[in-house]
Amino acid sequence: xxxxxxxxxxxxxxxxxxxxxxxxxxxxxxxxxxxxxxxxxxxxxxxxxxxxxxxxxxxxxxxxxxxxxxxxxxxxxxxxxxxxxxxxxxxxxxxxxxxxxxxxxxxxxxxxxxxxxxxxxxxxxxxxxxxxxxxxxxxxxxxxxxxxxxxxxxxxxxxxxxxxxxxxxxxxxxxxxxxxxxxxxxxxxxxxxxxxxxxxxxxxxxxxxxxxxxxxxxxxxxxxxxxxxxxxxxxxxxxxxxxxxxxxxxxxxxxxxxxxxxxxxxxxxxxxxxxxxxxxxxxxxxxxxxxxxxxxxxxxxxxxxxxxxxxxxxxxxxxxxxxxxxxxxxxxxxxxxxxxxxxxxxxxxxxxxxxxxxxxxxxxxxxxxxxxxxxxxxxxxxxxxxxxxxxxxxxxxxxxxxxxxxxxxxxxxxxxxxxxxxxxxxxxxxxxxxxxxxxxxxxxxxxxxxxxxxxxxxxxxxxxxxxxxxxxxxxxxxxxxxxxxxxxxxxxxxxxxxxxxxxxxxxxxxxxxxxxxxxxxxxxxxx
Amino acid sequence: xxxxxxxxxxxxxxxxxxxxxxxxxxxxxxxxxxxxxxxxxxxxxxxxxxxxxxxxxxxxxxxxxxxxxxxxxxxxxxxxxxxxxxxxxxxxxxxxxxxxxxxxxxxxxxxxxxxxxxxxxxxxxxxxxxxxxxxxxxxxxxxx
Numbered sequence: 001x002x003x004x005x006x007x008x009x010x011x012x013x014x015x016x017x018x019x020x021x022x023x024x025x026x027x028x029x030x031x032x033x034x035x036x037x038x039x040x041x042x043x044x045x046x047x048x049x050x051x052x053x054x055x056x057x058x059x060x061x062x063x064x065x066x067x068x069x070x071x072x073x074x075x076x077x078x079x080x081x082x083x084x085x086x087x088x089x090x091x092x093x094x095x096x097x098x099x100x101x102x103x104x105x106x107x108x109x110x111x112x113x114x115x116x117x118x119x120x121x122x123x124x125x126x127x128x129x130x131x132x133x134x135x136x137x138x139x140x141x142x143x144x145x146x147x148x149x150x151x152x153x154x155x156x157x158x159x160x161x162x163x164x165x166x167x168x169x170x171x172x173x174x175x176x177x178x179x180x181x182x183x184x185x186x187x188x189x190x191x192x193x194x195x196x197x198x199x200x201x202x203x204x205x206x207x208x209x210x211x212x213x214x215x216x217x218x219x220x221x222x223x224x225x226x227x228x229x230x231x232x233x234x235x236x237x238x239x240x241x242x243x244x245x246x247x248x249x250x251x252x253x254x255x256x257x258x259x260x261x262x263x264x265x266x267x268x269x270x271x272x273x274x275x276x277x278x279x280x281x282x283x284x285x286x287x288x289x290x291x292x293x294x295x296x297x298x299x300x301x302x303x304x305x306x307x308x309x310x311x312x313x314x315x316x317x318x319x320x321x322x323x324x325x326x327x328x329x330x331x332x333x334x335x336x337x338x339x340x341x342x343x344x345x346x347x348x349x350x351x352x353x354x355x356x357x358x359x360x361x362x363x364x365x366x367x368x369x370x371x372x373x374x375x376x377x378x379x380x381x382x383x384x385x386x387x388x389x390x391x392x393x394x395x396x397x398x399x400x401x402x403x404x405x406x407x408x409x410x411x412x413x414x415x416x417x418x419x420x421x422x423x424x425x426x427x428x429x430x431x432x433x434x435x436x437x438x439x440x441x442x443x444x445x446x447x448x449x450x451x452x453x454x455x456x457x458x459x460x461x462x463x464x465x466x467x468x469x470x471x472x473x474x475x476x477x478x479x480x481x482x483x484x485x486x487x488x489x490x491x492x493x494x495x496x497x498x499x500x501x502x503x504x505x506x507x508x509x510x511x512x513x514x515x516x517x518x519x520x521x522x523x524x525x526x527x
Numbered sequence: 528x529x530x531x532x533x534x535x536x537x538x539x540x541x542x543x544x545x546x547x548x549x550x551x552x553x554x555x556x557x558x559x560x561x562x563x564x565x566x567x568x569x570x571x572x573x574x575x576x577x578x579x580x581x582x583x584x585x586x587x588x589x590x591x592x593x594x595x596x597x598x599x600x601x602x603x604x605x606x607x608x609x610x611x612x613x614x615x616x617x618x619x620x621x622x623x624x625x626x627x628x629x630x631x632x633x634x635x636x637x638x639x640x641x642x643x644x645x646x647x648x649x650x651x652x653x654x655x656x657x658x659x660x661x662x663x664x665x666x667x668x669x670x671x
Contacts, residue, residue, distance in 0.1 A: 265575070
């Protein structure tokens with residue numbers, strides 16, 4: 001696995017190559033010869049890094065005069081504003097959210113319709129994925145244990161963002177004459193803005209749709225196949241990425257184009273089981289090392305605020321923690337609003353309550369498990385003299401016991417306790433990657449049809465493009481793929497959060513009305 | 528109020544025998560026959576995003592199909608016999624939903640057909656008839 005975790009190094013290399021190609025003909029010739037000598041994987045990687053660099057640079061540029069990416073600030077400020085504006089709704093409504101998922105407030109006559117549980121489970125299977133396994137390893141590997149603290153905080157705050165977007169997603173969804181529904185940020189941007197008499201809804205919606213398509217090809221696709229391949233290499237030894245890519249693309253094609261439901265159904269049934277197995281194993285490993293629990297949490301706490309030798313110190317931990325949390329739980333990104341909008345409910349706000357459980361399960365529970373297992377099993381190398389972390393040769397991440405990073409690091413941490421777990425993890429990674437791809441192919445398709453209209457040929461064009469990117473993702477290196485994936489998904493958040501700010505008074509009105517009726521007993525339990 | 532007999536009907540052969548038996552009983556005691564069909568459904572199952580989107584439409588289709596293919600023909604068959612008939616079409620766990628229907632109608636009896644298999648699956652998880660007999664609010668007759 002490469003150590004291209006830090007964006008700057010990846011880009012500097014790519015920029016250098018690009019300028020060399022443009023500068024002198026002699027160089028160009030040399031470079032062309034070099035390109036010809038490259039393997040297929042290398043060529044894919046080369047072209048990919050060159051063509052996406054500008055976009056990534058734009059999204060991840062720092063606040064002037066600092067090393068703090070503005071996009072991370074954007075997400076955290078938004079989540080904090082929503083948390084305060086809705087009066088810490090994620091804590092106040094937590095119990096009610098669980099009652100809703102259990103079906104306590106569901107009308108028995110609506111049996112057979114989409115339940116709160118089903119909407120939540122489907123949205124979760126789109127978000128619980130490699131972000132929880134590989135992304136967290138990147139965060140802890142680069143930012144140190146302290147990144148875990150910021151990740152949990154970002155998860156807790158993100159619950160309020162998710163609450164806002166999913167309420168709007170249900171409120172402004174389209175219900176068609178044939179009974180199918182379509183929802184998501186595109187619809188609350190157009191319909192919600194029109195209702196409040198605000199301009200620009202259409203422009204935001206189009207921008208969101210474009211970024212959503214890019215996100216569906218990046219984080220929802222290439223990052224997944226890339227890390228699934230990394231995990232396969234980890235278990236079976238080195239082999240070319242395009243092979244994994246082709247197999248994955250074939251199966252995804254069979255499901256989204258061929259309509260072979262059985263594959264998707266089997267995955268949907270195994271994924272929750274895998275999630276439980278993953279958390280269960282993590283808990284066992286944590287309790288096996290119970291004498292280290294105190295140390296691990298001290299490292300997390302100290303690393304969050306002080307210099308511990310990790311890349312970028314406490315600020316590095318914060319950036320990594322927030323960045324990976326946002327990538328994992330997608331709060332504020334707008335994707336969940338698409339998945340949640342199919343639920344059967346008379347009160348859009350109830351789906352908002354249910355959706356706030358999503359960042360909690362995804363980030364506060366599952367991501368934290370991964371981080372604690374990596375820390376507690378001692379994968380990160382410290383200097384015995386100073387107690388500070390030792391960096392790898394390139395200085396881009398903390399040195400690990402076996403030199404691995406990303407999903408390889410998680411695998412090493414889990415297998416240090418149970419050797420067989422690398423095989424279970426390989427299966428889990430592949431299934432998570434697959435279910436995330438299926439979900440994102442749907443999100444991307446919704447954005448695609450919003451832009452270009454519905455129709456068999458148009459939809460097929462998108463689906464074929466989606467499958468092509470599965471192959472590219474598996475063949476490219478982690479560095480450029482992870483950068484592009486993050487950039488595309490965060491670009492969605494830029495547009496989505498603007499809309500959330502403008503529409504949040506609507507959510508507040510709904511929330512007050514619902515909570516007062518709940519208190520007065522007008523809204524009753526059915527069971 | 529006249530007595531009511533709830534009969535579970537899913538179009539299978541054994542459910543036909545149960546229906547005939549229940550109709551005879553109802554006629555003998557002057558009871559109303561409630562023909563119930565339950566579509567197996569769990570709110571805790573997992574669906575893909577596309578299935579979520581189409582669920583409402585599918586549900587309407589499924590209800591319409593059950594009504595026209597299962598319920599309507601037997602109601603028509605029994606229409607001439609002078610028997611008083613009601614129907615119920617519901618989603619849910621089959622045994623539990625049949626019990627709920629029986630309670631709502633304050634039925635004096637529940638009749639259900641036996642599938643006749645005793646395969647591995649029903650040994651492990653129990654059959655509809657078996658669980659119904661255990662939890663029903665009224666006496667249950669299982670027709671072989």
